[in-house]
Amino acid sequence: MAQNIDWSAPWIDQCAWIFSNLENLTLDAKEALIVLLIAHYNRHDLPISTEAFAQKAKISEEEVDTIFQILSTKGYLTIDFVNGKVVFCLDGLVRMTRVPGKQLSKSLISEFEDEFGRDxxxxxxxxxxxxxxxxxxxxVICALNEASVYNKRNLTYIENVLISWSNKGLSTEDIESGIR
Known part of the structure; x- marks a missing residue:
């Protein structure tokens, strides 16, 4: 099983592993490209910079930085400072790979992006x-749905809905059954 591999072993070709498991990772095309660039740069001990990645991926440095943050939020990437140098670690890819045959629920972030119609x-x-x-x-999903019904797709509204439900002592079952 993929979760038992020694990801940092010198005989592991991380780029090949990523390609082999791409369908099991929740990455969009740009995120996948940045992950592959990180693995390649790590393999060849090249310094990682938003400028170099932006040039390679033909996107802005801000977008590269945002993708770093997204990968970190998803648990795929950690950025550490070891022996005086910044280290980009992709160990989370192995831990977060879904088991083949088991349905992966859509991430909460993806639900919001789909509903808001933007990144x-x-x-x-x-x-x-x-x-x-x-x-x-x-x-949170119920509150997102409520916001959509009233065309109030913003986080402040969603948070206020959640607080209101909490103040009323409503359970998840109450909310899902329409008791508000």
Whole structure:
């Protein structure tokens, strides 16, 4: 099983592993390209920079930085400072790979992006993750659906809906059954 491999072993070709498991990772095309660039640069001990990646991927440096943040939020990427140098570690790819045959539920972030019709900012992503820690994921999805019904697709409205439900003592089942 993929989760048992020694990802950092010198005989592991991380780029080949990523290609072999791409369908099991929740990455869009740009994220996949940046992951492959990180693996390649790590393999050849090249310094990683947003400028170099932006040039290679033909996107802006801001977009590269945003993708770094997204990969970190998804748990795929950690950035550490080791022996005086910045290290981009992709160990999370192996831990977060879904088991083949098991259905992967759509991520909460993806639900919001689909409903909002755009990519979310890193601040919006963090706010959604904060909400999912305070409330259940199902409650956050219900609040997103409620906001959509009233055409109020913004995080402040969604948070206020969740707080209102919480103040009323409504359970997830109450919310899903329409008791509000």
């Amino acid at each position: 979310l900012s890193p601040q919006e992503m963090q706010k959604i993750l904060d909400l999912s820690e305070k409330f259940t994921e199902r409650q």
